[in-house]
Amino acid sequence: xxxxxxxxxxxxxxxxxxxYVYDAAHITAQYQKLTNAFAKTDTKFFYAxxxxxxxxxxxxxxxxxxxxxxxxxxxVKLAFFAGFEAKNILYTxxxxxxxxxxxxxxxxxxxxxxxxxxxxxxxxxxxHSYPVGIRLxxxxxxxxNLKVSTGHDKSKFGIPVDQLDKILALxxxxxxxxxxxxxxxxxxxxxxxxFVKGIEVLxxxxxxxxxxxxxxxxxxxxxPYKDGDTETDMPLLAQKVNEAFSxxxxxxxxxxxxxxxxxxxxxxxxxxxxxxxxxxxxxxTTTFVGINSGLNHLIRPMFYDAYHKIENISNPAGxxxxxxxxxxxxxxxxxxxxxxxxxxxxxxxxxxxNAGAYGFEMSSNFNSRLKPAxxxxxxxxxxxxxxxxxxxxxxxxxxx
Ligand code: LLP
Numbered sequence: 001x002x003x004x005x006x007x008x009x010x011x012x013x014x015x016x017x018x019x020y021v022y023d024a025a026h027i028t029a030q031y032q033k034l035t036n037a038f039a040k041t042d043t044k045f046f047y048a049x050x051x052x053x054x055x056x057x058x059x060x061x062x063x064x065x066x067x068x069x070x071x072x073x074x075x076v077k078l079a080f081f082a083g084f085e086a087k088n089i090l091y092t093x094x095x096x097x098x099x100x101x102x103x104x105x106x107x108x109x110x111x112x113x114x115x116x117x118x119x120x121x122x123x124x125x126x127x128h129s130y131p132v133g134i135r136l137x138x139x140x141x142x143x144x145n146l147k148v149s150t151g152h153d154k155s156k157f158g159i160p161v162d163q164l165d166k167i168l169a170l171x172x173x174x175x176x177x178x179x180x181x182x183x184x185x186x187x188x189x190x191x192x193x194x195f196v197k198g199i200e201v202l203x204x205x206x207x208x209x210x211x212x213x214x215x216x217x218x219x220x221x222x223x224p225y226k227d228g229d230t231e232t233d234m235p236l237l238a239q240k241v242n243e244a245f246s247x248x249x250x251x252x253x254x255x256x257x258x259x260x261x262x263x264x265x266x267x268x269x270x271x272x273x274x275x276x277x278x279x280x281x282x283x284x285t286t287t288f289v290g291i292n293s294g295l296n297h298l299i300r301p302m303f304y305d306a307y308h309k310i311e312n313i314s315n316p317a318g319x320x321x322x323x324x325x326x327x328x329x330x331x332x333x334x335x336x337x338x339x340x341x342x343x344x345x346x347x348x349x350x351x352x353x354n355a356g357a358y359g360f361e362m363s364s365n366f367n368s369r370l371k372p373a374x375x376x377x378x379x380x381x382x383x384x385x386x387x388x389x390x391x392x393x394x395x396x397x398x399x400x
Contacts (some may be wrong), residue, residue, distance in 0.1 A: 002026070003377065005038055005313040008274055011382055012349050015375055017276045019292040020360045022052075022385075024060050024378035026083060026270035027356075031064050034262065037234035041086055041242055041258055046090045048219045048263030049075055051357035056385040057267065058378050062073075069219070069261040073100045076109055081391025090181060090216075092135060092261065093118070111184040112216065114158050116166055133180030133216065136161050138201040142194040143186020143220060147304055151185030151198070158183065161201055168208055178209045180259070184218025187264065190230070192237040196244055201247040210252050216259035217241075223268045225307050225354050229267070264357040271356025273298055273372070274313075277348045279303035286324050289344050291335075294327025295382050298352060298367040301335045309353040310336060318343030325350065329367050361388075368394055 003023050011021055026036045034045055046069035047061045053075060063066060067088040068380050070076045073096075079089045086108035093101060095115050098121045104111050105126065113119050114135035122132060137158035143149035150157040159167060171178060183198045193216055202215050221232040241258060250256055273293065281288040300306035308323060312318065320340045327333035335352070344350070352359075371390035376383050 002269070003272060005311070005316060005351075007377070008272060008313055008351055011375055011377075012274045012276075014382070015373055015384065016388065017274050017349065018297055018372040019274045019339075020355060020358055020372050020374040020386075021272045021274060021382075022054075022057060022267070022374065022376050023270045023272075026374060027057070027060060027266050028064050030262075030266050030269070031061075031066050033234055034260070034265070037238040037380075038241075038258075041238055041245075042255065043260065044214070045259045046088075046259060046261045047266050049079065049262045050361065051260065051263035052267045052271070052307050052359070052361050053078055054360070054374055054376075054385050056086070056383070058246075060376070060378065061266070062088075066266070069263075071211075074372050075105050076104055076107060078202065080107070090259070090261070092133075092184070092216075092218075093323075094135070098122075098391075110180065116159055116163065116170065119159070119167065119170050119176070120174070123170055123176050125357075127145035128175040128177045131177045131179035131211070131213075133160060133182050135182045135184075136201075136205070138183045138185065138198050140183075140185050140194065140197050140201065142189050142191075144188025144222070145304055148187035148293060149185070150187075150232060151183060154274070161205065164205060171209075177211055179211060180214045180216050181205065181209065181212065182216035182218065182259075184261065185220060188222050189220040190222035191231055192233060192240055195237060196240050199241065199244045199248075201333035203244070206248075206256070207251045210254075212250075212252070212254065212256060214257040214259050216261070218264050219261040219265070221262050221265040223354065223357075224265050226309065244259075257375045268354045271354065271359055273352040273355040273359060275350050275352070276343055277350060279344050280344065280346055287321065287374070289323045289325045289341075289350070290328060291325065291350055292328060293372070294367075294369070295331060295333035296327075296329055296369045297372055298335070298355060299362050299364075302331075302333055308335065308355065310339060310341060311351050311353070312342045312344050312348050313351050314348035315342050315345065329369070365394060370394075393399060 112133035374386040
């Protein structure tokens, strides 16, 4: 399911370019895939909103019954602003000052703590009074590339599982109420066995936590970027998770809920970045297509060598040629080399697919360029959900 060329052309005419467009129906359909696959498992899904935090997206996520995972206190505040209840907000912190954890506690949200130091401070301040989760580093290599791999033995994320004795010492010293154990091994994980490996690591540790109510396997489900790519097989994952649970009944006799924190899976395919061709430059070996966007709007191709499918929606019947699609930033911001596109002319509209996750969210004003507008298509209507930056926005916080 995707928006048609015609719809995207119409939106570009109405709202201008560059433009981020999101399709609410796609998000709903992805969420239903998760809930259908895990219908027989007691699961709770928290949308990892670091992928895309526009309030209207958060409201949509809330309206379909999905919960939210936050990576900063400001994301927690945005979640409240969008109408989520505290019990449906999870704050998975990483490398933060303890004061942020205190603030999250005062707001009543679930918290995953990722360092011994903050766990100790939490124990000193709250003892057994506030249930809390621990983010563990399972020492598992998972994820599409090293930059998005977070569970391996050199990663900064979480408390290494080999420091279990130190965790247990703190739990006992401060009578901590450990409610959740969390791991997140990376992003773009297609192989469901990575999640199973994670569960196996947790099963070894679960017996030490008598008050545990949930295990949290993080996010990282793979989405298709290229034609022919497949996403993480959710029914298979659900089956394997269920098998793992039947093979390892909790020795404490307590039922454990399974939590997931999908980001990309919910919003990546829902997003489009529509751009316009500024210039075509021919040289001996390459035809460069220079568009009115760059790494300031979509950094994934430059930062992770990520592949984003691109289509020329102005000339879909043009003969196919190979191009280098480049940005207008004074850096080498190449979106794609040797990419076959229907013949591209100046003024044509090029659409980037999978722009919903970590697209706008990782954008910047580099080169004093303006951030694009965002539009949400929902129930057949297109609604502007963020106005395009204006020149004044560049000066907004500057002391003049
Ligand atoms: N939970 C935690 C604790 C995370 O750190 C992340 C992502 C997620 C869940 C959601 O992962 P997802 O389902 O979206 O893969 N900017 C990179 C991805 C980095 C993700 C960082 N953490 C990219 O554009 O590929």
